[in-house]
Amino acid sequence: MISLLLLVVILAIATFVYLKQPQFGETPSGERLSRIEKSVHYKDGRFHNIVETPTLAKGYSLWGELYKTVFKDYPRREPSDSLPSIKTDLKNIPLNSNAMVWFGHSSVFIQVDGKRILIDPVFSGKASPLPWGVRAYKGSDIYTAEDMPVIDYLFISHDHYDHLDYETILALKDKVKHVVCGLGVGAHFEHWGYNAKQIIEKDWNEKIEIDNNFTIFTESSHHESGRGFTRGQSLWMSYLIKTPNLKIYISGDGGYDNRFKEIGKKFGPIDWAVMECGQYDKAWQSVHNLPEEVMQATLDLGAKNMIPVHHSKFTLGKHAWDEPLKKITELSKNKSYRLVTPMIGEQVDLSNNKQQFKHWWEGVN
Numbered sequence: 001m002i003s004l005l006l007l008v009v010i011l012a013i014a015t016f017v018y019l020k021q022p023q024f025g026e027t028p029s030g031e032r033l034s035r036i037e038k039s040v041h042y043k044d045g046r047f048h049n050i051v052e053t054p055t056l057a058k059g060y061s062l063w064g065e066l067y068k069t070v071f072k073d074y075p076r077r078e079p080s081d082s083l084p085s086i087k088t089d090l091k092n093i094p095l096n097s098n099a100m101v102w103f104g105h106s107s108v109f110i111q112v113d114g115k116r117i118l119i120d121p122v123f124s125g126k127a128s129p130l131p132w133g134v135r136a137y138k139g140s141d142i143y144t145a146e147d148m149p150v151i152d153y154l155f156i157s158h159d160h161y162d163h164l165d166y167e168t169i170l171a172l173k174d175k176v177k178h179v180v181c182g183l184g185v186g187a188h189f190e191h192w193g194y195n196a197k198q199i200i201e202k203d204w205n206e207k208i209e210i211d212n213n214f215t216i217f218t219e220s221s222h223h224e225s226g227r228g229f230t231r232g233q234s235l236w237m238s239y240l241i242k243t244p245n246l247k248i249y250i251s252g253d254g255g256y257d258n259r260f261k262e263i264g265k266k267f268g269p270i271d272w273a274v275m276e277c278g279q280y281d282k283a284w285q286s287v288h289n290l291p292e293e294v295m296q297a298t299l300d301l302g303a304k305n306m307i308p309v310h311h312s313k314f315t316l317g318k319h320a321w322d323e324p325l326k327k328i329t330e331l332s333k334n335k336s337y338r339l340v341t342p343m344i345g346e347q348v349d350l351s352n353n354k355q356q357f358k359h360w361w362e363g364v365n
Contacts, residue, residue, distance in 0.1 A: 023129045023166035025159065025188035027233050032201075036183050039203050039235075046232030047184075049222045051257060053286045060283040069318070076320040081365045082139035083312060085344040091149040098246060098350035100272070102342055104140040104313030106163055106253075108274055109148070112350065113214055113243040118148065119155045119250055119274075120163040121172065127162035127314040129227070134162070137321070140313040140344055145171030153216070156181040157252030158225045158236035159188060162314055166192065180208065180216060184234030188227075203235065213244040219263055221254030223287050240267050246350060248272045249301060253310065255286040256293035260300035272350060273303035273337075278311025278324035288317075291327035298337050305338045305353065312344065312361070322361045329359065 028036055036042050041050075056062060083104075093099050093111055101109040103121070110117040125141045127134040145168055154176045156164050164185070169192055179189055179199045186199040200208055202218040209215055217240040225234045239250040240263065247270045249263065254276065264270065275298060280288040289297060298306045311324040325341060332339040342348050343360045 021129075022192065025164075025166070025227050026191035027230060028184045028187045032184065032187055035201075036233075039183060041204060041235065042183075047225070047235050048232070049224075050220060050259075051222070053222075053255075055224065055284055055287055057283055057285055065281075065283050074318045074320075076322070076365075077318065078315045079137055079321050079364055083137055083344060083364060084360050085139055085142050086346045087142055087147075088345050088347045090147060093347070100274075100307070100348040100350055101345060102307065102309060102348075103143050104136070104344045105278075105311070106157070106276065106309050107143075108250075108307075108309065110241070110248065110350075112241065112246055112248065113211075115152045115210065115214065115243075116149055117153045117155060117241070118151045118172075118176075120157055120252075121145070121148075121154070121168050122162060122165040122313075123171070124165050124167035127165075127316070129161055129166070134314050134316065136313050137315075142345060145175070148172065148175055151176045152178065153210075154179045155239055155250065156185055157221070157238070157250070158182065158223060159185050159227055159234050160225065160253070161227065162316065163253070164188065164227075169194075180218075180239070182218070182225075182235030182237040184225075187234070202237075204237070213242075215242045216240070217242065217267070220259050221252045222257050222259070223252070223254040238263075240270075242267065246271045248350075249274065249303065251275045251297070253288060256289050256297055260297040264301040264303075268302040270301050270303045271305060273298055273301050273306045275306055275308055276310040277308035277328050279314070279316035280319070280324070281317050291324060291331055294328055295331040295335065298332075299335065303337050305340050306332070307340045307342070307348070322364065325359075325361045 041047050095114050099111045106120040107122050108119040123144050125136045183201050186201045189199050204220040206218045207215050219238040221236050221238045223236040225236050238252045241248040249270050275294050277294040280290050308328050341357050349355050
């Protein structure tokens with residue numbers, strides 16, 4: 001019994017020490033925490049979704065899902081082939097071009113009306129703070145921070161490791177002018193050496209005026225946050241970029257709810273929707289859309305064009321790696337929006353609604 005107790009104490013101390021490493025970030029304190037505590041979405045020591053629902057659906061348990069993940073075999077969860085990709089020279093895209101480039105998972109570069117925006121960049125090849133954690137698929141990790149031009153606005157949807165990557169954020173530090181994120185996320189950036197004046201932290205339903213007729217709106221999502229054992233200390237976001245010529249919605253992570261209809265009514269018509277579509281499971285459907293919900297959310301938004309993301313780089317769900325693409329392609333037939341499925345690195349012309357894209361995943365094992 002004494003030996004077992006000693007082992008538990010040693011493990012607890014080792015875990016505490018390990019969690020002090022910089023990649024785990026920092027929890028809000030001081031003036032930042034004071035501002036957080038004034039948010040109507042923060043109560044009982046954490047942020048909450050607008051409508052509270054259990055993360056795990058009825059009939060599922062945490063231990064049951066862990067057991068399935070560790071001990072059950074799910075076919076084709078990651079590709080055996082190297083994924084096809086294109087290396088676009090981002091630094092030489094003319095500034096008067098409206099363009100988008102997807103880097104796999106939720107990492108996206110947007111150049112619109114002369115502004116360069118980078119969303120949830122993960123270029124370290126992993127989606128975990130642990131050395132043996134989730135690794136990027138072959139061929140999906142061809143871009144680095146060095147490939148990025150100077151970034152006017154770095155958007156972070158929330159602080160999970162597959163969206164806020166410590167190594168990437170450090171490597172980008174000298175290229176980023178401003179960081180846009182939810183309340184509390186700025187604590188990580190300051191801990192990692194960013195200047196507080198660079199960081200724009202917002203609550204839901206706020207806006208950032210950039211230039212004449214160029215505005216970033218911070219909208220809600222239905223998700224969660226946390227990098228250690230403490231959850232909900234920073235806010236998860238979606239974004240609407242409104243320029244003189246385009247409206248672009250960035251969904252971030254989050255389950256389906258009425259917000260898509262509300263955002264559609266508030267901002268519609270929306271030209272482009274970048275929608276989370278991948279790494280889902282019926283067990284945690286409340287915090288990640290299933291493909292049929294992605295389709296419905298796009299209709300709710302009234303979007304003209306939709307790019308599915310959150311797939312084809314990391315295995316976080318139990319489904320086949322290409323299932324999200326197959327399902328959303330089938331579900332999007334004869335719908336009011338155009339489904340756009342670029343390869344990793346392929347430049348999307350945001351001003352060309354007739355640009356063609358291949359079903360690049362077909363034939364990839």
